[in-house]
Each structure stands twice: as C-alpha cells, then as structure tokens.
Amino acid sequence: MGFMRTLADIRGLKFPDEFVVRHFFKRGLAARTGRVLELGSGTGNNLSLYAQYGWNLTGLDYDQSALDDARWNLGEGATFIQADLAKGLPALSGKFDALIVPNLLCYLTLAQAKAVLTGLKPYLASGCEVFVRTRLIDDYRYGRGEMEEPDGFRLATPETGEAGLFNLFYTQAGLVGLLAETVGLTAREEFAVRFDNVQAGRRVPGNSDLVVWGLAS
Numbered sequence: 001m002g003f004m005r006t007l008a009d010i011r012g013l014k015f016p017d018e019f020v021v022r023h024f025f026k027r028g029l030a031a032r033t034g035r036v037l038e039l040g041s042g043t044g045n046n047l048s049l050y051a052q053y054g055w056n057l058t059g060l061d062y063d064q065s066a067l068d069d070a071r072w073n074l075g076e077g078a079t080f081i082q083a084d085l086a087k088g089l090p091a092l093s094g095k096f097d098a099l100i101v102p103n104l105l106c107y108l109t110l111a112q113a114k115a116v117l118t119g120l121k122p123y124l125a126s127g128c129e130v131f132v133r134t135r136l137i138d139d140y141r142y143g144r145g146e147m148e149e150p151d152g153f154r155l156a157t158p159e160t161g162e163a164g165l166f167n168l169f170y171t172q173a174g175l176v177g178l179l180a181e182t183v184g185l186t187a188r189e190e191f192a193v194r195f196d197n198v199q200a201g202r203r204v205p206g207n208s209d210l211v212v213w214g215l216a217s
C-alpha cells in the first residue's frame with residue numbers, strides 16, 4: 001500500500017469522485033498496477049485511490065497550492081507537474097496505463113481540449129484505460145455568462161465559485177466524438193450524472209455531467 005494520511009490530515013477534498021471509484025473497481029484496476037496520469041489532479045483526491053492499490057502516480061495541475069497539498073497528501077513517491085493545459089501539453093515521459101480527466105475539460109476551449117488530447121496519444125499504452133467526466137449542455141451553468149465560442153461561456157456564477165472562468169459544455173455525441181478522434185477511444189461506456197448541490201451555502205440545482213470511459217487504441 002502507498003503512502004497514506006488519515007482522513008483528518010488530508011488537505012483539500014477528502015474523497016475521490018464517485019465515478020472515478022466506479023471506473024476503478026468495475027474495470028478491475030484494483031487487481032493490477034501501472035502508471036496513471038490525472039489531468040487537473042487538484043489536491044490528489046482521485047489519485048489517492050490509485051495510491052492505495054500501488055499504482056505509480058502522475059498528477060498535472062496549474063494551481064501550485066493544490067499541487068503542494070497533493071504532495072502533502074500523497075507523499076514523495078508521486079510525480080506532480082505544474083502546467084497550464086490551455087497552453088498545450090507539457091513534456092511527459094514513458095507510457096501510461098490509465099488516463100483520468102475528471103472535471104477538467106470544461107475549463108478548456110474546444111481547440112485547447114483537442115490539442116491536449118491529441119498530444120497525449122503517444123503517451124498512452126495500447127489499451128490504456130481512459131476516464132473522462134465533464135459538463136453537458138443541459139447543465140445549470142449553460143448560458144450564464146458571455147458566450148465566447150459555441151457552447152462556451154465566461155461564467156457569471158459566483159454561486160458555483162466559477163465567476164470569470166471559461167466553461168465549455170459538451171453534447172453527448174460531441175464528447176464521444178472528440179475522444180474517438182483524439183485518443184481513438186473504443187469499448188466505450190457512457191453514464192449521465194444529474195444532481196443538485198449546495199455550494200457556498202447556496203443551492204445549485206441541475207448539474208449535468210457525462211462520464212465516458214473506454215480504452216485508447
């Protein structure tokens with residue numbers, strides 16, 4: 001088992017995304033190990049699951065304080081890369097056996113998302129497990145801000161903590177098509193995730209995400 005903090009000592013989010021957990025167990029990732037890369041790894045809440053099953057961890061984020069917390073949470077064995085994916089994919093090394101992109105793609109324009117995912121292809125082992133979760137066009141935030149590109153808005157939603165951030169909303173077919181085109185996704189499964197939330201003490205109804213997982217070809 002990898003380096004572990006007690007729950008009370010973990011900085012930032014305490015638990016992995018529920019669908020990252022489902023993907024991990026339903027795809028049998030608890031019964032093998034390998035190298036996992038997370039884009040937008042934040043404080044390491046998702047990588048902590050892989051850590052507990054002995055995977056080799058690489059996290060990438062543009063937020064240095066989140067990366068510092070991730071280092072505290074996950075210990076010296078993990079690799080963390082600070083990079084702004086809006087500027088492209090930084091240099092990576094070797095091949096990954098799992099790629100997880102939970103709750104990150106919405107912050108990139110379509111051109112940026114295409115550049116990042118296309119750039120990743122040479123780093124994905126054949127049959128690499130791929131997991132993506134992002135927002136759909138029927139999400140509460142859609143249209144709440146200035147439109148900057150089709151289905152892309154500069155959000156004016158302080159209630160979600162995202163005022164001033166760019167958000168791109170996908171159609172189900174658009175996201176699946178993007179993953180097919182860039183990483184050659186096969187053996188695909190899709191899950192609609194709809195939920196209401198409370199953020200900063202205010203109700204945020206009508207969150208709508210799509211989870212897509214499959215294998216890189």
Ligand SMILES: C[S@@+](CC[C@H](N)C(=O)[O-])C[C@H]1O[C@@H](n2cnc3c(N)ncnc32)[C@H](O)[C@@H]1O
Pocket residue numbers: 013017039040041042043045046060061062063066083084085086102103104107
């Ligand atoms: C909503 S959080 C998701 C954290 C974690 N992946 C999860 O699912 O719980 C989005 C993360 O993506 C990072 N992020 C957003 N835009 C980014 C960019 N352009 N380049 C790199 N990281 C980015 C943020 O700093 C944040 O840690």
